[in-house]
Amino acid sequence: MAHTPAWKRLASTSTTFTAKTAPSKAHLHKPIPDDLFPRGYVLGGVHCGVKKDPSVLDLAVLLSTSSRPTSAAASFTRNAIQAAPVTVSKDVLRQSSGRSRALVVNSGCANAPRFIALALALASSSSETLVMSTGVIGQPLPISKILTALHPHGGALARHLGTGFAAWEAAARAFTTTDTFPKLRARALPLGDGRTYRIAGIDKGAGMIHPDMVGPTRPPHATLLGCIATDAPVAPAALQSALDYAVQRSFNAISVDGDMSTNDTVVLFANGAGDLQGGREGIEVEAEAEIDEARDPGTFVRFRDGLTTFMQELAQLVVRDGEGATKFVTVSVEGARSYEDAHKIASKISTSALFKTALYGEDANWGRVLAAAGSVPLAAPLDPTRVSVSFIPTDGSPTLPLLVNGEPEQVDEVRAKEILSLEDLEVRVDLGLGSESAKYWTCDLSYEYVRINGDYRS
Amino acid sequence: MAHTPAWKRLASTSTTFTAKTAPSKAHLHKPIPDDLFPRGYVLGGVHCGVKKDPSVLDLAVLLSTSSRPTSAAASFTRNAIQAAPVTVSKDVLRQSSGRSRALVVNSGCANAPRFIALALALASSSSETLVMSTGVIGQPLPISKILTALHPHGGALARHLGTGFAAWEAAARAFTTTDTFPKLRARALPLGDGRTYRIAGIDKGAGMIHPDMVGPTRPPHATLLGCIATDAPVAPAALQSALDYAVQRSFNAISVDGDMSTNDTVVLFANGAGDLQGGREGIEVEAEAEIDEARDPGTFVRFRDGLTTFMQELAQLVVRDGEGATKFVTVSVEGARSYEDAHKIASKISTSALFKTALYGEDANWGRVLAAAGSVPLAAPLDPTRVSVSFIPTDGSPTLPLLVNGEPEQVDEVRAKEILSLEDLEVRVDLGLGSESAKYWTCDLSYEYVRINGDYRS
CATH class of the missing domain: 3.60.70.12 (L-amino peptidase D-ALA esterase/amidase)
Structure with missing residues (x-):
């Protein structure tokens, strides 16, 4: 294309908004x-x-x-x-x-x-x-x-x-x-x-x-x-x-x-x-x-x-101290057939942009955890009817089951928000297939991450 | 931990961002x-x-x-x-x-x-x-x-x-x-x-x-x-x-x-x-x-x-129409030993958070392209001295080489900005190893993506 069509030359619009940023570390x-x-x-x-x-x-x-x-x-x-x-x-x-x-x-x-x-x-x-x-x-x-x-x-x-x-x-x-x-x-x-x-x-x-x-x-x-x-x-x-x-x-x-x-x-x-x-x-x-x-x-x-x-x-x-991080999250994958399977799934959940933005937004969107877990190619596939997902608070209060053996729980959204508003929390996925486990540590994906990395060199 | 330490209970701070948002589609x-x-x-x-x-x-x-x-x-x-x-x-x-x-x-x-x-x-x-x-x-x-x-x-x-x-x-x-x-x-x-x-x-x-x-x-x-x-x-x-x-x-x-x-x-x-x-x-x-x-x-x-x-x-x-997308980017991987290698590398570059935030920030950070390409595990590894990276504008103007056979070019930053400010652009990686190629289409990672997905269910 020798000429840029008119719509592409339109100036991008801008928005001003106020967003939660990382607390001092x-x-x-x-x-x-x-x-x-x-x-x-x-x-x-x-x-x-x-x-x-x-x-x-x-x-x-x-x-x-x-x-x-x-x-x-x-x-x-x-x-x-x-x-x-x-x-x-x-x-x-x-x-x-x-x-x-x-x-x-x-x-x-x-x-x-x-x-x-x-x-x-x-x-x-x-x-x-x-x-x-x-x-x-x-x-x-x-x-x-x-x-x-x-x-x-x-x-x-x-x-x-x-x-x-x-x-x-x-x-x-x-x-x-x-x-x-x-x-x-x-x-x-x-x-x-x-x-x-x-x-x-x-x-x-x-x-x-x-x-x-x-x-x-x-x-x-x-x-x-x-x-x-x-x-x-x-x-x-x-x-x-x-x-x-x-x-x-x-x-x-x-x-x-x-x-x-x-x-x-x-x-x-x-x-x-x-x-x-x-x-x-x-x-x-x-x-x-x-x-x-x-x-x-x-x-x-x-x-x-x-x-x-x-x-x-x-x-x-x-x-x-991850760029823009407002939360520290432990992802535990349990009940796997092998340590390698557990490590791969924990890694995939820990890098899911949708899971990490949900953490930032303090949204109990466990479906994104499930979708990320399922997207890992494994030698023997997951059995959806055996998967459980729960949130574990770090303040000693009770855990919150979200999915139990593939069946969604009736989730107390107030309680879910309470856990998600903690700076530290754990998301636990039990595959129900074996006895191996692995842990990963990750953070949320925030506006600040985009700011830092959209403008790193200047 | 039964008690949340004081610093965790500190309110998160807030910042006001002015952000480029996606133009109307x-x-x-x-x-x-x-x-x-x-x-x-x-x-x-x-x-x-x-x-x-x-x-x-x-x-x-x-x-x-x-x-x-x-x-x-x-x-x-x-x-x-x-x-x-x-x-x-x-x-x-x-x-x-x-x-x-x-x-x-x-x-x-x-x-x-x-x-x-x-x-x-x-x-x-x-x-x-x-x-x-x-x-x-x-x-x-x-x-x-x-x-x-x-x-x-x-x-x-x-x-x-x-x-x-x-x-x-x-x-x-x-x-x-x-x-x-x-x-x-x-x-x-x-x-x-x-x-x-x-x-x-x-x-x-x-x-x-x-x-x-x-x-x-x-x-x-x-x-x-x-x-x-x-x-x-x-x-x-x-x-x-x-x-x-x-x-x-x-x-x-x-x-x-x-x-x-x-x-x-x-x-x-x-x-x-x-x-x-x-x-x-x-x-x-x-x-x-x-x-x-x-x-x-x-x-x-x-x-x-x-x-x-x-x-x-x-x-x-x-x-x-990707969530929050302000750019449409073609990632071309050429010179691969196999279509599968080229497809894997194009996929990895297309999902790199750092590459995608650099696109949003219109930053010619080709090092992030290179790091993403190198992180793909392949049967036969990449040869860093054969890799070339260039930006291809979609307005018919000349291409901009950034890395040629592993050697960084003296980059004209003004020209790089010009290309990166286009809504459509292509990033081309030549591995210098064979004749197979693959294309991927992706978008940038913007503040709006975080907003949309931090607050999807409400």
């Missing part, structure tokens, strides 16, 4: 006592110039200073289009056999698809440095600003390194893009026999959040970035095994908008420094052997399960 | 000359009371009055949860071996999942009646109102049947839910050798639109409803074969919100009446044999291809 970030952070790490966060606003941090480093070897494990996006930092970090881990002690993270530019200069520069300066980037995909990264800030003599980062809450918090701030608060947690990690280590983690999310990550040696799919560090001593293979297990039950079970990034990466360090500095009465004790899955399965499982619980907390922070 | 519905409609059908649309507003039509019928046998074919949702009308219509087609001559359609209530009374009542009164419902899932259908309106003596429909534009238009209005205009098209259908028949169709869509439909004899998955009628003579098997082919390239290649309904159904009738009444100089001529795929492949292919083009027009109307 600032209370989700709070000070953490310095002694909960793992020993043997220094961190820092500075403004180096990738982002325009000079008051906003955009570059973080974490460095293990432990005198013992530091193990590193990572989980990367399965997206076939992978950002340069993903490719490079994979190579670093492979070449170092899981022994890396440093991480450099920039926000403001995703360094994708192929602006590989930074990653190469860093990797060549040290074969043990992992890299992560987040921000707009497809814009050139201002490498020289980053290298200047990283310079060991006179670089801004060298003057801003520390070991306690302030340093971790600055690093966490430098991870953020559209996040409304820095995401940082730390806790004690008891591994039995009186041994207690420390674990701390930073992550960031907000949009393009539907991670599907796997370890570096398997066929590789999110922008979710996470960095976790512990001062427990863990062998590289055991560290990767624990991370794979924990990622599947935490970051791979969250969705903000169903879009998988080219950059999703979670990195986990274990440096054994808790042994060296945590001896009774301050006396340095003999270092314990690294935790090994085959040699000490009991301790391994305690480590893995402690890690999983910690990573679920970090992952849920991402959903609570 | 009223010009897409216009009068059609009576003689373009197929011969041998009577139709009507009335208000029977399923919907509250008495000025809104909610019940339609189509009946073939041809003295020849009428063939019927249909394509149904693959959703494992299927509404009663889907189950019943499948049984009718199976039992009648593709010979049905009537269709009853109600809007305002989806008659899902298991309120089967209407469907049973209709099916038992005539083994040849197909049924379709659309509206809210999970609310009881007021059967008696529908049966009263359908009563042959004194029922409202009996007084409102006709054969020309007015009757078809009333039926089309009775199909609508959140549609902003009735969707009706008719055209001549030339089949070679001077034979020309007529074809007309009605459809409706707006939300829960991501159909995936198959014929009644294959494992079954929309609320998209379509009804197409032709006065060509076509044998039942050939009719189903032509419909299967056309559905895959029309209704199964559109997405408004990525949600698949429990009710999606397209029904196609062929009654051969064009032969009986279309004889030269008004003299009734000898009826031709029904078109058969094996016996007359040439005519069959002309019928199938004419049907496909017509159904693409009907399908595109649904996207143009």
Whole structure:
């Protein structure tokens, strides 16, 4: 068509309306006592110039200073289009056999698809440095600003390194893009026999959040970035095994908008420094052997399960701060024939635009839950006469059945509204077919999501 | 938790948004000359009371009055949860071996999942009646109102049947839910050798639109409803074969919100009446044999291809009237190893919330296109260094390359804005791997979509 017909040239109309927006989430970030952070790490966060606003941090480093070897494990996006930092970090881990002690993270530019200069520069300066980037995909990264800030003599980062809450918090701030608060947690990690280590983690999310990550040696799919560090001593293979297990039950079970990034990466360090500095009465004790899955399965499982619980907390922070989110919703699928079926259905419900707008509108439209569940292709199909759907409030009040064995209940709409008006709620689907289950964490789809993403780059 | 912490009880804040809304789409519905409609059908649309507003039509019928046998074919949702009308219509087609001559359609209530009374009542009164419902899932259908309106003596429909534009238009209005205009098209259908028949169709869509439909004899998955009628003579098997082919390239290649309904159904009738009444100089001529795929492949292919083009027009109307849509976007995936790969990637891009909000915001964020394409799991992965992305304007001006063989172009942002401000545009992704291609039609994700679906039932 050489000419645009008249009706297409008509100006679009505009509407002005008032809409509910996300409540402040600032209370989700709070000070953490310095002694909960793992020993043997220094961190820092500075403004180096990738982002325009000079008051906003955009570059973080974490460095293990432990005198013992530091193990590193990572989980990367399965997206076939992978950002340069993903490719490079994979190579670093492979070449170092899981022994890396440093991480450099920039926000403001995703360094994708192929602006590989930074990653190469860093990797060549040290074969043990992992890299992560987040921000707009497809814009050139201002490498020289980053290298200047990283310079060991006179670089801004060298003057801003520390070991306690302030340093971790600055690093966490430098991870953020559209996040409304820095995401940082730390806790004690008891591994039995009186041994207690420390674990701390930073992550960031907000949009393009539907991670599907796997370890570096398997066929590789999110922008979710996470960095976790512990001062427990863990062998590289055991560290990767624990991370794979924990990622599947935490970051791979969250969705903000169903879009998988080219950059999703979670990195986990274990440096054994808790042994060296945590001896009774301050006396340095003999270092314990690294935790090994085959040699000490009991301790391994305690480590893995402690890690999983910690990573679920970090992952849920991402959903609570999802772009425009006003609600935090747990989708539980039970009674499935397999964990995979349950996971697929929970994922599909968690990404349904109709379910998510109904949540925003606080509308008890369980039909949308049912339609989403049914749309997942399974080897053996669902039986509609066995499906039940209920809403579970988080305030301890009774659950509300909506559909029981395929038969709609007479729903008390007032009670349904009551549950839906909570900021936290759970939607439970029982397929009635087996005993397997899976959980997903998601948020609602609001006007604010559209505003944020209709106008992200400007 | 027995107690809700204080911060959760905090009132959510509100913001005032000024938002671009969809321009009027009223010009897409216009009068059609009576003689373009197929011969041998009577139709009507009335208000029977399923919907509250008495000025809104909610019940339609189509009946073939041809003295020849009428063939019927249909394509149904693959959703494992299927509404009663889907189950019943499948049984009718199976039992009648593709010979049905009537269709009853109600809007305002989806008659899902298991309120089967209407469907049973209709099916038992005539083994040849197909049924379709659309509206809210999970609310009881007021059967008696529908049966009263359908009563042959004194029922409202009996007084409102006709054969020309007015009757078809009333039926089309009775199909609508959140549609902003009735969707009706008719055209001549030339089949070679001077034979020309007529074809007309009605459809409706707006939300829960991501159909995936198959014929009644294959494992079954929309609320998209379509009804197409032709006065060509076509044998039942050939009719189903032509419909299967056309559905895959029309209704199964559109997405408004990525949600698949429990009710999606397209029904196609062929009654051969064009032969009986279309004889030269008004003299009734000898009826031709029904078109058969094996016996007359040439005519069959002309019928199938004419049907496909017509159904693409009907399908595109649904996207143009997608809930809150301000843009109509063609997603073309080329250079794929297989049609299936191309179709999967086009589908994934068309459902990406980030891509669709960028379209709404008129933001040339091609990185989101790339991330969505890469997130599709394929047997053989994409090669990022071979992928190209470009924007194709529909006003005849030059195309705009954004990514060429994995290398980002220096993009003229003014030109990109120019293309993105068009109501119609095409996004083309070339995978550089093969010669197969697929097209999808989609729309943007706007504030209005959230408004419509956050508050649908009230």
